[in-house]
Amino acid sequence: MFNRLVIVAFAAVLAACAGSTPKSAPPVPVPTATLAPPPLNSGLDLAGFDRSVRPQDDLYRFAAGTWLAKTPIPADRSSYGSFIILDEQVQEEIKQLIVAASEKPNRPLGSDAQKVGDFYLAYMDTARIESLGSRPLKDELARIDAIATPRDLARYIGHSQRLAVGQPFKWFSSPDKANSTVYVGVLSQNGLTMPDRDYYLSSDAKYAQFRAKFAEYVEQMLAGAGVREAKSAATRIAALETRIADYQWTKVQNRDPVKTHNPMTLPDYQKLAPGFDWLAFFEGMGAPAQRLEINQPSFIKGIAQLVKTVPMSDWRAYLKFHVLDSFAPALSAQFADLQFGFREKTLNGVPEQRPRWRRAVESMDRNIGELIGRMFVEAHFGPEAKARVLELVGNLLEAFDRSIDELEWMSAATRAEAKEKLSKITVKIGYPDKWRDYSTLNVRSDDLVGNLMRASEFEHQRHVARTGGPVDKGEWLMTPQTVNAYYSPLTNEITFPAALLRWPLFDADADPAVNYGGIGSGIGHEISHAYDDSGRQYDGDGNLRDWWTADDRAKFKQRTGALVRQFSDYTVLEHPLNGELTLGENIGDLSGMAVAYKAYKISLRGKPAPVIDGFTGDQRFFLGLAQVWRRNYRDAELLKRLVTDPHSPNEFRVNVPSSNIDAFYDAFDVKPGDRMYRPPAERVKIW
Numbered sequence: 001m002f003n004r005l006v007i008v009a010f011a012a013v014l015a016a017c018a019g020s021t022p023k024s025a026p027p028v029p030v031p032t033a034t035l036a037p038p039p040l041n042s043g044l045d046l047a048g049f050d051r052s053v054r055p056q057d058d059l060y061r062f063a064a065g066t067w068l069a070k071t072p073i074p075a076d077r078s079s080y081g082s083f084i085i086l087d088e089q090v091q092e093e094i095k096q097l098i099v100a101a102s103e104k105p106n107r108p109l110g111s112d113a114q115k116v117g118d119f120y121l122a123y124m125d126t127a128r129i130e131s132l133g134s135r136p137l138k139d140e141l142a143r144i145d146a147i148a149t150p151r152d153l154a155r156y157i158g159h160s161q162r163l164a165v166g167q168p169f170k171w172f173s174s175p176d177k178a179n180s181t182v183y184v185g186v187l188s189q190n191g192l193t194m195p196d197r198d199y200y201l202s203s204d205a206k207y208a209q210f211r212a213k214f215a216e217y218v219e220q221m222l223a224g225a226g227v228r229e230a231k232s233a234a235t236r237i238a239a240l241e242t243r244i245a246d247y248q249w250t251k252v253q254n255r256d257p258v259k260t261h262n263p264m265t266l267p268d269y270q271k272l273a274p275g276f277d278w279l280a281f282f283e284g285m286g287a288p289a290q291r292l293e294i295n296q297p298s299f300i301k302g303i304a305q306l307v308k309t310v311p312m313s314d315w316r317a318y319l320k321f322h323v324l325d326s327f328a329p330a331l332s333a334q335f336a337d338l339q340f341g342f343r344e345k346t347l348n349g350v351p352e353q354r355p356r357w358r359r360a361v362e363s364m365d366r367n368i369g370e371l372i373g374r375m376f377v378e379a380h381f382g383p384e385a386k387a388r389v390l391e392l393v394g395n396l397l398e399a400f401d402r403s404i405d406e407l408e409w410m411s412a413a414t415r416a417e418a419k420e421k422l423s424k425i426t427v428k429i430g431y432p433d434k435w436r437d438y439s440t441l442n443v444r445s446d447d448l449v450g451n452l453m454r455a456s457e458f459e460h461q462r463h464v465a466r467t468g469g470p471v472d473k474g475e476w477l478m479t480p481q482t483v484n485a486y487y488s489p490l491t492n493e494i495t496f497p498a499a500l501l502r503w504p505l506f507d508a509d510a511d512p513a514v515n516y517g518g519i520g521s522g523i524g525h526e527i528s529h530a531y532d533d534s535g536r537q538y539d540g541d542g543n544l545r546d547w548w549t550a551d552d553r554a555k556f557k558q559r560t561g562a563l564v565r566q567f568s569d570y571t572v573l574e575h576p577l578n579g580e581l582t583l584g585e586n587i588g589d590l591s592g593m594a595v596a597y598k599a600y601k602i603s604l605r606g607k608p609a610p611v612i613d614g615f616t617g618d619q620r621f622f623l624g625l626a627q628v629w630r631r632n633y634r635d636a637e638l639l640k641r642l643v644t645d646p647h648s649p650n651e652f653r654v655n656v657p658s659s660n661i662d663a664f665y666d667a668f669d670v671k672p673g674d675r676m677y678r679p680p681a682e683r684v685k686i687w
């Protein structure tokens, strides 16, 4: 599924898209680590600590070392840590609700229970799925076979938006950067099977291996669906994707909100990308020709060239492959296993598929997320947790406001704008006030691929219908059962889904220090995104507007430049961290931690914190934060993240920000010679 809008997530924890796939053999039971809070009122999991490491040398391993050593990555995971364990727990709770819905004797057609129950039954009906092979895609593949001209191709590219396949570029609606009260249609680059353009273009031998496996995968998928001369088609598809990769902007370029802001009318983009039949594109999409925000103009221009010059037979093969790849998890094991083998085993290093019921829950989360979310919240989220978290948020906002007041490097004019933006942040906790209306979505127990297609069409029509209209400020861009959080610069809002508000992030029964280190740092992180290198370019109303004086801008860049250099100095698997790609998240982590610490002090109202489990309040704040981020990675997954993930690997999300915060030095008496020590002049403070 697309990432439809510009949002900044707390953690890129879960495989976002097509990664889940069925398998014919019965699933192997996977031991699930327990995530009950330890029986301690500190909220710290002391058994996970490694006392052979000094916190002054490595805070992360001191707080997590034994847990890291004793917790293997399950065979069906590419990494394993707090967020994924929480997600597994949530999935188990949701499964019970879904199964209960599917077993209800009386499920009136069109009711929530019918839709939820039948989606699940369709996903679990492997006998039917096996018997169908790739036949559910017969009509779609025939539609592609009928493409004979560049005009047909443009129409099909429009049509592919309705299936959420969206190749070679994707369309969606989003609040307009220039007027955030109105939705505008956006065109953004897409078109690749592998995770990033680097996988196609890099001279690194590792990527050459992936490219060889990729061509094999394409050939096998096409051959499985009866495409003739699959080997030569695969070679041509790989060549076409390489040309598409070459036109793509890098992830760092795409982080620039100004360069990706290119509003154009129909004549503008007809002129930019001649030879592409835009009217046919909109016809295929089922939407009127419209003003568009074009994120990467040179990419769209390049695609128009390819539409004109690449043979239609190559395009047909490319589109067929993408349809097969997109729907493979819902096809027979032959296709699902092939997809797992490439996307999960080869690219992420995962040995085994997840149990089918988990893949069903993941698919339902993507396709009818708020239907399940509503059931989840009614069963598992109470008003007390919401009230406690709102109190934390209040202290975080107050602490951030004070931090802005104390910034010695910022002029009064910029400071006033920053404070105004803070006062306009919308806070969303738990679940949406108004649930999405799925009444027009038809779900059947005997038609899995049809369910997925109708859910994509439903989502597409929702985007088409609202384009040009007013922005729905109540919309949630994550479901309540998502173990994550986000900041959206276009609506200036921070959102914390119900599923995140659990130990080790939040424990209503624990001493406040760990809660400020855990969810408090998370709240601070999201608020800080309003002021990171990208978010700072939007104002409090979500409009892209430069409210900085030239001098303040220069000072900000000087500070963030120092942070880029700090992170780029570290290597993982002999690859340097990309300090530019991760800058926004690193600012979020650093400023979030600093402001959460300040909020913790505010919450004490001048009273001293007790010593619990042998640690002071300040120590527990940092230890609570560190235990949130404990996580083991497979090498392939880590390598992928170095190229694609705007977040730094978890140990750096703990140790680098801490080493910049004076309170950490005081809490643990860190001295010159300790490995985490940085001289005061080298510590970066941004917010």
Ligand SMILES: [Zn+2]
Binding pocket: 008, 009, 010, 011, 525, 526, 529, 584, 585, 588
């Ligand atoms: Zn973030």
